[in-house]
Amino acid sequence: MSNRIFVAIDTPDLERARALATRVRHHVGGLKLGLEFFCANGPAGVRAMEEIGLPVFLDLKLHDIPNTVAKAVQSLAPLAPAILTVHAAGGRAMLEDAKAAAHPDTKVVAVTMLTSLDERDLADTGVGGSAHDHVMRLADLARAAGLDGIVCSGAEVKAAHRAWPKGFFVVPGVRPANGAAGDQKRVVTPRQALDDGASILVIGRPITQAEDPDAAARAIEATL
Numbered sequence: 320m321s322n323r324i325f326v327a328i329d330t331p332d333l334e335r336a337r338a339l340a341t342r343v344r345h346h347v348g349g350l351k352l353g354l355e356f357f358c359a360n361g362p363a364g365v366r367a368m369e370e371i372g373l374p375v376f377l378d379l380k381l382h383d384i385p386n387t388v389a390k391a392v393q394s395l396a397p398l399a400p401a402i403l404t405v406h407a408a409g410g411r412a413m414l415e416d417a418k419a420a421a422h423p424d425t426k427v428v429a430v431t432m433l434t435s436l437d438e439r440d441l442a443d444t445g446v447g448g449s450a451h452d453h454v455m456r457l458a459d460l461a462r463a464a465g466l467d468g469i470v471c472s473g474a475e476v477k478a479a480h481r482a483w484p485k486g487f488f489v490v491p492g493v494r495p496a497n498g499a500a501g502d503q504k505r506v507v508t509p510r511q512a513l514d515d516g517a518s519i520l521v522i523g524r525p526i527t528q529a530e531d532p533d534a535a536a537r538a539i540e541a542t543l
């Protein structure tokens with residue numbers, strides 16, 4: 320994949336999603352559709368976005384008992400997304416069953432610790448220790464369960480990639496130098512994330528909220 324930016328199309332409005340994706344399509348490598356889009360538009364919306372001709376990353380962050388997640392993944396299999404997310408915290412059986420139920424061409428990746436969290440948030444959920452240790456533990460679990468890779472922040476991707484050289488590493492929470500972090504807490508620049516081993520970058524608002532999204536995507540691409 321030459322362009323490793325997946326633009327996060329976070330809107331419930333299909334027409335806006337289509338217009339945005341069409342505008343930036345020459346300066347991104349794929350489209351990421353998340354809960355906001357999927358809850359409003361469902362599988363038909365995903366198919367409509369597939370027509371744009373870029374790989375689709377379906378980011379539903381599934382997290383439930385193994386049977387429920389496996390059945391959900393099975394229902395999504397006809398869409399054959401390039402990438403699908405589940406939460407690593409769902410545990411080994413859930414991860415194994417999700418991978419087994421997915422379309423063979425889909426990379427199933429496990430979200431480790433959301434980039435919107437810091438160590439204080441982690442402690443609030445009853446998990447002690449550092450973000451680094453938590454991500455490394457969940458990355459080991461994802462690998463042992465046969466997943467294709469993980470989602471983590473740019474702060475952990477170097478160590479995670481070293482421990483799992485063949486893994487596929489999705490890094491969101493990336494911001495161009497001087498970019499507004501918003502609700503993201505563990506943030507790095509796109510260049511840094513790629514240098515440290517990210518396979519793809521997920522970038523939303525720095526592109527989608529820009530006055531000229533295509534120019535913003537082009538400017539970020541130029542730094543890579």
Ligand SMILES: O=C(O)c1cc(=O)[nH]c(=O)n1[C@@H]1O[C@H](COP(=O)(O)O)[C@@H](O)[C@H]1O
Binds near residue numbers: 329404432491501521
């Ligand atoms: O799985 C994800 O894509 C994801 C995981 C994570 O830990 N943090 C995270 O921000 N994301 C997604 O990445 C995108 C980031 O958007 P921006 O903060 O606007 O660049 C959103 O669509 C999030 O849902």
